[in-house]
Amino acid sequence: MLLTGTGRLAPAGPSPPWAIEVRDGRIAWIGSATGAPDSEERIELGSALVTPGLVDSHTHPVFAGDRSDEAAARLEGQPYTQGGILRTVRETRAADDETLERLVEGRLRAALAAGTTTVECKSGYGLSLDEELRHLRLLARVAERVPIRVVRTFLGAHAVPPEASSMADHARRVADEMIPAVAAERLADFVDVFADEGFFDLDATERIARAAGAAGLGVRLHAEQLARTGAAELGVRLGVASVDHLEQLDGPGVAALAGSSTVATLLPGPALVLGDRLPPARALLDAGATVALASDANAGTYGGFGTMPLVIGLGATLLGMTALEALTAATAGGGAALGRETLGTLRPGAPADLVAWDAEHEGVFALRLGAVRPSRTWVGGREVWAG
């Protein structure tokens, strides 16, 4: 079974067995094996399910400390606030580079072992200029040691640090001081803002987004998680790559996204952990929006690094997607959310990022939830993992 990330190779298409030709790290050809071009090396994968490598387009891997006690307290009735993020900021600021690099490397390796070949990594547990730069620099160093594609996002507007006099004051520093410094050192591809009630308001968000655009960086937003603020429509108006979370999104918000090029990125992990409303996945798909599924692996609301197979399973069960829709959202959807047209797809010109799974049909992601494992994984045509 070969899934292309934009839909399976259907019975109406080429007949199985299928073949993929890889040249210079990219897919050169895909179709029925009988018509495959000659090749120096040939790898047989039998009846294994083969998909594009998973694209996890929303993670926060740079942090120290353990907030599992807070997760337990929330289940006993405590609310979720900025306080938790600031606890991680304290513990992360206190951790030296070596400690943080070891933690980040372990998280990226867990992702790779579970079939993720591209991972978006946010800063945002530093919040001061020096700390944010330190986190983005160490992300770059770790990315060189782990054979996974890393897309970096600057999230200086993750929360308001204790040293700031106000939300607006911190937003001004992010826009006017931090973004130019990040861009000058080419430390990030994107800027993200936690645009939600109790975090950053729409004016602050727009200010930061415009500064990002002026610096040549893409924009993505945390939106509509805790309250329906209009951050989704702001994202559409600004043409951001993706608005993420969307638990509180309503009909007009769905329509706004469906009529735009902004991707709706859904994060079932923290929605389940926080016991929140679930994002309107079915409505978004039915309206024609581009949907991505990502882990949101982070310090406080979902600790699941290396759980993209579970995230696909939660999409297919909790969020009411079909298995094929969920897998597509976790591959081509993630690629679209990162603004890379062919990433997460199997077609000529796409990067040869491939996973052969220990299963024969994509329904396995729903049937086994997390318990699906890659047998073999390739990034850019190079084999990087074998189970």
Place this chain on the structure above:
Amino acid sequence: MLLTGTGRLAPAGPSPPWAIEVRDGRIAWIGSATGAPDSEERIELGSALVTPGLVDSHTHPVFAGDRSDEAAARLEGQPYTQGGILRTVRETRAADDETLERLVEGRLRAALAAGTTTVECKSGYGLSLDEELRHLRLLARVAERVPIRVVRTFLGAHAVPPEASSMADHARRVADEMIPAVAAERLADFVDVFADEGFFDLDATERIARAAGAAGLGVRLHAEQLARTGAAELGVRLGVASVDHLEQLDGPGVAALAGSSTVATLLPGPALVLGDRLPPARALLDAGATVALASDANAGTYGGFGTMPLVIGLGATLLGMTALEALTAATAGGGAALGRETLGTLRPGAPADLVAWDAEHEGVFALRLGAVRPSRTWVGGREVWAG
């Protein structure tokens, strides 16, 4: 952090650091380290969360074949029926002993690697006398090769096989022919019946349960999953060890279980995969029922062998339990469901089945969902797994 399976060692109890003395495979003493008895060998576990080994009191590991295509079709609107089980029966009957033993061994090793130290294993994909005996015998052989405690259950009444003339006819054969044969060869500790709409009715269930009792075997039931049939009250009246599933249970059913010694075993995995109603975990706990959490890992509705940490996480999120309640249900609750008073607890006389986790607080099961791993695991005082 030391969790006893019947509640943590509370601040009002002995002060940390805690210690456990193990002698002859059992816990001899537990309390503050300062008062610990002298011991030849001493193992330091630092700040790790230590719990009883997990008890998975409901699994179906003896099968061949892959039904992940069916899981995908269900998400696209197909109903769940006996047909799926009979497909697995065909494929399992066709598999030789070597193939089945390899599959079962892989499943038990996956469970052990995820911190499960006791696993209940059902037959039930054979359905003829010869096939059921073959499955129970090979379970016994595999159990000798894997250092995990195996409790065997005969589930001849899992579905009606094609060769039976009716449900009642198959129930008669299970009660009058199969149970005596299973008991004579000491191949099982329990008998289970799929007592639900479209499967076995209450009369057939009672007949099989009485035959089990007469043969000296314990009884457990699949109950109230697909329809509210009264199987829970039948189980209470017959004094069965556990009634499992309970998605359709209502207030009177909760009250009946709360006033009984029958354990309510909840299976969030298949409830999520089938998109079914969720079992009333909160109502059962609040009413004082003994609750167990188990995986129900099986061929068709939840394939998650080795996912008990995820099952605890789903209990703590999807089912509204606290992290401590969910962990207790997956340890002491499972022990109670298997009729073993001290199994799944840490107290003098209990088996020394212990897990030290890669975490410091039980909230981690909710925070990370499936992504929690044992660092070290002991069964009967012997170290059987190290991460």
